[in-house]
Each structure stands twice: as C-alpha cells, then as structure tokens.
Amino acid sequence: GERECGEKSGEEWxxxxxxxxxxxxRPDLHRxxxxxxxxxxxxxxxxxxxxxxxxxxxxxxxxxxxxVVTATFGTDPNKHTVCVYGxxxxxxxxxxxxxxxxxxxxxxxxxxxxxxxxxxxxxxxLAWIHAVEAYQALSMELPVNVKFVIEGMEETGSNxxxxxxxxxxxxxFSDVDYIIISDCGWLSRxxxxxxxxxxNCYFFAEVEGPKQDxxxxxxxxxxxxxMTDLIGILDTLISPSGKILIPGIREAVAPxxxxxxxxxxxxxxxxxxxxxxxxxTQLMYSNKVDLLAHMWRYPTVSVHGIEGAFSDSGxxxxxxxxxxxxxxxxQVPNMDPAMVKKQVTDYLxxxxxxxxxxxxxxxxxxxxxxxxLADTQHPLYEAGKAAVKRVFDMDxxxxxxxxxxxxxxxxxxxxxxSIIMMPIGGFxxxxxxxxxxxSRYNYIEGTKLFIAYLNEVSQIKKxxx
Amino acid sequence: GERECGEKSGEEWxxxxxxxxxxxxRPDLHRxxxxxxxxxxxxxxxxxxxxxxxxxxxxxxxxxxxxVVTATFGTDPNKHTVCVYGxxxxxxxxxxxxxxxxxxxxxxxxxxxxxxxxxxxxxxxLAWIHAVEAYQALSMELPVNVKFVIEGMEETGSNxxxxxxxxxxxxxFSDVDYIIISDCGWLSRxxxxxxxxxxNCYFFAEVEGPKQDxxxxxxxxxxxxxMTDLIGILDTLISPSGKILIPGIREAVAPxxxxxxxxxxxxxxxxxxxxxxxxxTQLMYSNKVDLLAHMWRYPTVSVHGIEGAFSDSGxxxxxxxxxxxxxxxxQVPNMDPAMVKKQVTDYLxxxxxxxxxxxxxxxxxxxxxxxxLADTQHPLYEAGKAAVKRVFDMDxxxxxxxxxxxxxxxxxxxxxxSIIMMPIGGFxxxxxxxxxxxSRYNYIEGTKLFIAYLNEVSQIKKxxx
Numbered sequence: 001g002e003r004e005c006g007e008k009s010g011e012e013w014x015x016x017x018x019x020x021x022x023x024x025x026r027p028d029l030h031r032x033x034x035x036x037x038x039x040x041x042x043x044x045x046x047x048x049x050x051x052x053x054x055x056x057x058x059x060x061x062x063x064x065x066x067x068v069v070t071a072t073f074g075t076d077p078n079k080h081t082v083c084v085y086g087x088x089x090x091x092x093x094x095x096x097x098x099x100x101x102x103x104x105x106x107x108x109x110x111x112x113x114x115x116x117x118x119x120x121x122x123x124x125x126l127a128w129i130h131a132v133e134a135y136q137a138l139s140m141e142l143p144v145n146v147k148f149v150i151e152g153m154e155e156t157g158s159n160x161x162x163x164x165x166x167x168x169x170x171x172x173f174s175d176v177d178y179i180i181i182s183d184c185g186w187l188s189r190x191x192x193x194x195x196x197x198x199x200n201c202y203f204f205a206e207v208e209g210p211k212q213d214x215x216x217x218x219x220x221x222x223x224x225x226x227m228t229d230l231i232g233i234l235d236t237l238i239s240p241s242g243k244i245l246i247p248g249i250r251e252a253v254a255p256x257x258x259x260x261x262x263x264x265x266x267x268x269x270x271x272x273x274x275x276x277x278x279x280x281t282q283l284m285y286s287n288k289v290d291l292l293a294h295m296w297r298y299p300t301v302s303v304h305g306i307e308g309a310f311s312d313s314g315x316x317x318x319x320x321x322x323x324x325x326x327x328x329x330x331q332v333p334n335m336d337p338a339m340v341k342k343q344v345t346d347y348l349x350x351x352x353x354x355x356x357x358x359x360x361x362x363x364x365x366x367x368x369x370x371x372x373l374a375d376t377q378h379p380l381y382e383a384g385k386a387a388v389k390r391v392f393d394m395d396x397x398x399x400x401x402x403x404x405x406x407x408x409x410x411x412x413x414x415x416x417x418s419i420i421m422m423p424i425g426g427f428x429x430x431x432x433x434x435x436x437x438x439s440r441y442n443y444i445e446g447t448k449l450f451i452a453y454l455n456e457v458s459q460i461k462k463x464x465x
Numbered sequence: 466g467e468r469e470c471g472e473k474s475g476e477e478w479x480x481x482x483x484x485x486x487x488x489x490x491r492p493d494l495h496r497x498x499x500x501x502x503x504x505x506x507x508x509x510x511x512x513x514x515x516x517x518x519x520x521x522x523x524x525x526x527x528x529x530x531x532x533v534v535t536a537t538f539g540t541d542p543n544k545h546t547v548c549v550y551g552x553x554x555x556x557x558x559x560x561x562x563x564x565x566x567x568x569x570x571x572x573x574x575x576x577x578x579x580x581x582x583x584x585x586x587x588x589x590x591l592a593w594i595h596a597v598e599a600y601q602a603l604s605m606e607l608p609v610n611v612k613f614v615i616e617g618m619e620e621t622g623s624n625x626x627x628x629x630x631x632x633x634x635x636x637x638f639s640d641v642d643y644i645i646i647s648d649c650g651w652l653s654r655x656x657x658x659x660x661x662x663x664x665n666c667y668f669f670a671e672v673e674g675p676k677q678d679x680x681x682x683x684x685x686x687x688x689x690x691x692m693t694d695l696i697g698i699l700d701t702l703i704s705p706s707g708k709i710l711i712p713g714i715r716e717a718v719a720p721x722x723x724x725x726x727x728x729x730x731x732x733x734x735x736x737x738x739x740x741x742x743x744x745x746t747q748l749m750y751s752n753k754v755d756l757l758a759h760m761w762r763y764p765t766v767s768v769h770g771i772e773g774a775f776s777d778s779g780x781x782x783x784x785x786x787x788x789x790x791x792x793x794x795x796q797v798p799n800m801d802p803a804m805v806k807k808q809v810t811d812y813l814x815x816x817x818x819x820x821x822x823x824x825x826x827x828x829x830x831x832x833x834x835x836x837x838l839a840d841t842q843h844p845l846y847e848a849g850k851a852a853v854k855r856v857f858d859m860d861x862x863x864x865x866x867x868x869x870x871x872x873x874x875x876x877x878x879x880x881x882x883s884i885i886m887m888p889i890g891g892f893x894x895x896x897x898x899x900x901x902x903x904s905r906y907n908y909i910e911g912t913k914l915f916i917a918y919l920n921e922v923s924q925i926k927k928x929x930x
Contacts, residue, residue, distance in 0.1 A: 021777075021779035021780060021781060022777075022779065058778070091781065091782075091783075092777070092779075092781060097678070098677065098678075156779065156780060157780070185683075198682060200682065200782065202780050202782070209745060210743040210744050210745055211743065211744025212563065212743075212744070212895065212898050212899050212900065213562070213563075213897070213898040213899055214743060214897070214898055215868060215896045215897035215898060216765075216767035216769065216793060216795075216897075217663060217665060217795060217866070217867050217868025217869050217897075218650075218760075218866075218867045218868045218896060218897075219743065219760070219867065220760075220765040220766075220767045220795055220867060221707065221749065221759035221760055221763055221764075221765035221795065221867065222739075222748050222749055222750070222756055222759055222760050222867075223743060223745060223748060223749060224705075224707075224745075224747070224748075224749055225767060225768070227767070227768040227769070227770070228703060228705070228766075228768060229705070231696055231699045231700050231768060232700055232705060234696045234700075235696050235697055235699075235700035238693060240689075240693070240694070240697060240819075240820040240821065240822065241821075242686065242689070274687075278675040278676065278677075278679060278684065278688060279675050279676025279677070279786075280674060280675055280688060280689075280823055280824075281823045282689070282823035283687050283688060283689075284686065284687055284688060284689055285687070291687055294686035294687055295683075295684070295685075295686055295687050298686055299686075300681075300685040300686035301685075301693075302681035302685045302690060302692075302782070302783075302784050303690070303692040303693060303696060303774075304681065304692070304774065304775040304780075304781055304782065304783050304784075304785070305692070305771065305774030305775030305776050305781075305783075305785065306770065306771055306774060306776060307775075307776055307777065307778060309768075309769065309770030309771060309776070310769040310770030310772075310791055311770050311771060311772055311774070311776035312486075312487075312557065312772065313523070313772060314486035314487065314488075314557075314621065315486060315621060315622075315667050315769075315791060315793075315831055315832060316486060316556060316557060316769055316770075316791070316897070317556075317665065317667070317767070317769065317793060317868075317869075317897060318556075318769050318770075318897055318898065319767050319769075320769070320770065321744075321898075326775060326780060326781070328681060328780075328782060330681075330682060330685055330686065354705075355705040356705065356706075357705065358745055358746045358747035359745075366780055367780060401682070401683075402682050402683045402684065402685060402686065402687075403680060403682025403683050403782075404682050404782075430677070431680045431683060432678070432679070432680035432681075432683075432781075432782060432783055433677050433678040433679055433680060433783070433786075434677050434678060435677070
C-alpha cells in the first residue's frame, strides 16, 4: 500500500547523507541523484541526469556538481503541463549536535518520522512521486502532464541550476505551463498556500592577522587579535532590539500597506504556541502583525558562526590567526542583492578602518538570492484553494515564507511561467535544526492534496494561462 | 649515542596523542604517563604513579585524571636535592588546522623536530632525563639528588596537582631544596633564565536562547539570537587599542618601576624579527619597553573562540540556540583571580542586562591561575647564570614569561622552596600553534646545560638554602 511504499522510500532516501555543503559527502550526493533518477525511471518516466558542470572550491580546486534529475510523465498537447521542483540534498547533521536519534536513520516516534531531510525536502518530493504512482496504481490517466526537476545543491545556493534552466528554457521547459514548489511548511495545523519568500545574501567576513595561530600567554598583549577585530565589526550589524545598522538596508524595504496589515491581522497564528515551539519566553516583537511582518517581509541579520577560531569543548589558549564570520541578511522587496553586497562590504570596511587594525579584512558574498512574490488571485492559487478544500475541508492560510527558495525567482525570471508554492511540511518540522521530522499525517494527507491538485489544475481554462 | 637515543624517545613520546583537553584522548594520556614512568624505572629511579583522583566533566560525569609520575635518583642527605617539574600532556592539534606535517609523527626538517608537544613540554622533560642518563653513562655519581614530578594535566590547568603537592609536602617534597621548571622558552637566540610568569583566568560565557537550533530563514527576525547577544557582550571586553574595559582590572596592576623600565630597555629584543616571526606588519605597541611590559607584566584579554555556533567551512543558515564564548585574561601582580572572577562576572551580567534580552547568560571561570615572580639574585639563579656561561659562553637574558605556569606559584606557596625556570625551548617553537617544533641544537645544548646546572647547584653553600 501507499503507506508501506512511502515509508520504504523515505527510509532509503534519508539514509543517504546527501549533505551538499560538505565536499567529503559529494559521492553520497551523486548516489542520491542516481537513486532519485532510478525511482522515476522505474515508474516509466522519461528521465535524464543533466550534467551541470563543476563548482570551484575556496582552495581553487574544482568538484563535480550533482547532476539535475529531469523526468517527464505524459506529453499530451491538449493537457496542461506542470513541473514539480524539489531538492534531495540536505543540511549538515550530526548526532552530537543534539539529535535524539541517528539523523540518517529515519525513525518513527509517535507518528513522526525523524531524520535529516525528512521534511526539507525529501518527503515532499516523494509525495509528488506517490501522487503520480497513485494515478498509475489506479490505472487512471494523469489529468495533466507532469514533469520533475530535482536538484542536489539547494542547501548551498542551487549552484549550476540557474544556468541549466536557462539552457533548457526552450527545450525541457518550453511546454511547461506552471511550476509547483513544495519546499516550505505550514504556519499552523491549518494547510497553507505560500505566495512569497525572502531571499538571502550570505556573507563571509574574514579577518587575517598573524601567519599562524599563537599562544595567548606568550603573545597576548603584543598583537592585535583578529577575533577582537571580527567581534568588533560583527557587533555593528544589528542592534539588541533587531534594528539593522547597515546604511541603506532598511530604506530599500517596501512599506507595509494597510491591506497587508489587515491580512496579517486575520491570519490564525498563536504567539504563545510559537514561543513554546522554539522555547523562548520573549520574542523580538510582542504583537502578531509585527512578528509576522518581520518573519516574512522585513530583512534580518543572523550571525551563524565563526570558522577558524577554537570551537570545540574544553579550553584552548590560542590566538586564532585567521577567523571568518558567517552571517546572512534575508532579502525582501525591493532590496537588490547586488546593492546589499556593496552596502555591507562598504560598511564593514568603514567600521573596520576606524579600528586602525593592521589585520586584513575580506568580505565576500557567497549567496545572493532574491525574494519572490506571487499573485494570490491567479487561477493556479484558486486551484490550490479548491484542492485544500477538497482534501481538508477548509480554506488554506495564505502565507509567506521567511526562508529562501531562490529557484522560484529564477523560474519566474527565466521561464516567465507562473509559480505556486504548496507546502505539506508541518509548522514544527525543525528544518535545518536538530530532530527534523515529517509527520505521517502530513506525508499521507499531503500526497492526497497533490493528487487532488493535479485534478484541479487540469480544469483551469487554457486561455487563462 | 645521546643523539639517537634522544630522538627515539622523542618520536615515541610525540606519537602519543596526550591531549589533556579532549576527554576522548584520556586513554592515550594514561599511556603517556605509564610510558614516562617506565622510562624512569628502567634508569633505576624509585618511581611512583600517584593517583590524583577524578575530574568532574561539565555534563556531571567523572573521568579518572592521569596519574602523576614521581621519581627519585639518589637520597644522599649530604647533597642538595633538586626536583624537576615537567608535563607530558599537550594542546590539541589536527593536521587540518594547517600543520605541514602530521602533528603526532615527529618529523625532522632541516634540524628542527616538528610535532605537537615537541617543545611544550616533552623534549625539555626528556632533556632532563638525558642529563641523568649522561651521568649514568659516564659512571659518574650525580652531584645532587634528582627528583622528578611529571604531570599530565598542565594544558588544562593542572587539575589535581595542587592537592597532590599539598598531600606529599612532608613526604616526597620534604627533602627537596630547589624546584626546577623548564616549561618555557628563550626570548631570542640568546639563552635565558625566567624569573616571572603571568597567571590566567579562563572564562566560559554561555548565552542560551531557543531550545534548539533554528532555521535562520524561517525564524530570523522573530527571535533574539544568542549569537548577537554574545557578540555584543564580547565586544565590551577590550578596546581596539588593547585597553581592558572591565572595571577594576587595570587598577589592580602593580605600577612599572623605573628599575624595571631600565631593565627592559637593556634586554636584547628585535621588534622587526618578532614581527616577522608572527607575520604581522604592526604590533600593539611600537616601542620595546611597552611591548615587553605588555607581554610579561600587564594583563590582556584574548577571545579564543565560540562553541555551539557554526564553525565548519561552507555556509549553514542556522540560528545557534546555545553559544559559549571562551576567553581568558592573563594575570599579573597584584591581580587576584577570585577578584577577577567577580569583576568579569558582574561586568558581563551588567552589560548583558542593558540588552534586555530574554536569553540566559552564564559566566563561569574554569581556570584561575595566579602569576609568579622570583628573585634573580638568589643562589639558584647565580648557579643558572654560571651553567649558561659554561655551556654557551655568554650571560643569559633575565626574562619573564607571558604564558602561565601555575604550578610555580603552587610550589612556592605550598613547599616554600625556591624555584628557578630554566628554558631550553627556542623563541620560535610555535607552542600551542601549528608546526610546533624543537630544534636539535636546543635539544642537545639544552641537555648539556642541565648536566652543567646539576654540577653548579651542587656547589651552592648548604647554609644559603
């Protein structure tokens, strides 16, 4: 049955440590793409593993990118053609980060399936596959042609995918009418359709001083320490109350309209349950509209960590010679990553210059992903509302996503096609953190939603495309 | 011969990864103590492996401390008795930190022996052993009774050693006249005697927020991030020009006397070669006296790193839930670690309170080691000067040590015996950093110095003890 079949694939897929940020795991990632392609081949799809070239590593070496899997089910010109986008690479995960179970061994606890990538994005990709399988198992013709484009570099910025989409714009993508993305989650227990995402500019700020690490007893007091400089400049990015201090960033943000304010006010969102979920006593904003707005449509700065400093447990008396901070700024309309890159770089260099340090600062932007916004009145969204109504017997929340799904923006810019984001992940799935999971409920009902959605899309009038 | 024998022991000792800060390496550390004991037993010493109990880990578990090795060569009551202190544990080291060679495979490159612990402190301990062996090989009676006390927890604060010294004050240490420590290095190519060391207060500042790591896209903007808080408080410890900002710290420092100023002025110290050695274009101070004073007799703050944040290469879009900064403040007369603990804790909590963050701050002092200062006119130092003159045909520099050798202070306080620090490490040995080494020249001439020094000490008048 669907249940057993879905679980078996889920186990097999989660067991592959397809961490795209770790170059040592690249063979696993290649295996993940091949496994995905093979699954689609066995279902009778026309499948290709598209070579998208190599990536250059910071040390100058090159490494083969994971191939992109494309698949086609049906080519009837009288039907609409949808293209489902998904990714099968994952964020890093280690048991010692605080996982209750082995992150690469899908584990069922009380109806939740725990494992890295379970929700982001392996189960949603499998749910789409199961939707096609369901039509096949019932010997029903697919109501629309279904294409898949599955990549393996999403977690590190979809390296190579933009060029592939551009290259295949007039071939694989030429007959595609709609793009569907299910790489996000609900806001509450209520199903949702997502009409916007934030972009992300990810920065490395490297401060380099002595030619090698030094003993802090022997040298402390005589050298200007790179860590002190780095902390000094990081402390100028954002105020304790969340105000971004980099000139020009806040000025670029589109103002919140009264309509938007009203819409946010009407969304079902429980502040207390949100607080409980993340385990904090106080949020950055104490009212719903401010909080949702800062989650979805305002930029923010997060400092992720520092490479090159002492990061293990225990005590080490070292002056690190070269330290690299990793931080990112979420992007919203009307920010422009190229402008943000310049604003951040100029600002940090000016702040650093005031320190009169002999150390060297290097600021690089390693990801520059634009935000995306859709029209919720489009027939694609009306079809989505109808499918949700059919499966869940309720109206969906119309929400935005704080995270970045940069490929939405690329699809829009390159193919000119309309896009819908139709999440099936739970609001508490723990993406990118410890104990990521997908509930059986969301996995199974989500599959039903996709089955119903294909049917709804088939009823969109061809003229309204 | 001495050369081959010394090299063989050096290889064997460096091959043991006796990292005392890594609890997973504790079996290697136990093996290191046993290897040391066995070496001394085979030389005919009276050897004991002294059980010093357990340490408590931050998670509440306990772990057996490495035993302390004591050894006695000769008990003639008509002779002086010296006790050589050393340690055979090492700092962490990984090839990927930037070592040119495997840190645990002693490698000879152009007369330098590279390996973790080569200079700090395995070769100096072996040189003392070779000094005794030299008398034995020549069938000469030792001119003084020689004792050894060798520990395995120096790099993490000599856990358990203070209590052991106190416990054996009236037994093993009762007939000891002088303590000799060779756990430091020269200032230049000129041999040196060391008459002072800085202490160290090592702090953990932990900021804890959400109950687990969060996706920075999904949650960024809604939570008060622990990393932002931690960076904010770390940035208040020290100014860009090296001024410590914690109230009370600078006020406690003994003023620099005119005599001291004159003495520093006369020390042979090449600022340009110091800059070249560490690879910087500018130091914290541009004149010799200020620089030496801030290296030896003023406190300083070093931030070593942050545990719990993202520290690998690549990019991860995480909001770390709990982050712990590691920083330390070097101690000089007349600072008091107990007072420093209070000053730092109170200050950080007051700075943190101003942020009005809901996150929790915990400040702990994990090491609190006092500074140490000796009288350079003492017969022990006169004997040192004579031994240097004999082996190197020059007068030693009288220097201080920026690093911490806390056990000197304990020996002084508990046994009341006089102490001398007689380094043989080179000024460029890279302690605690990548590519640590000991030169063959310093290893061999250092062994000769120790042989000569035992002879010089035997000539100190008994009354002057």
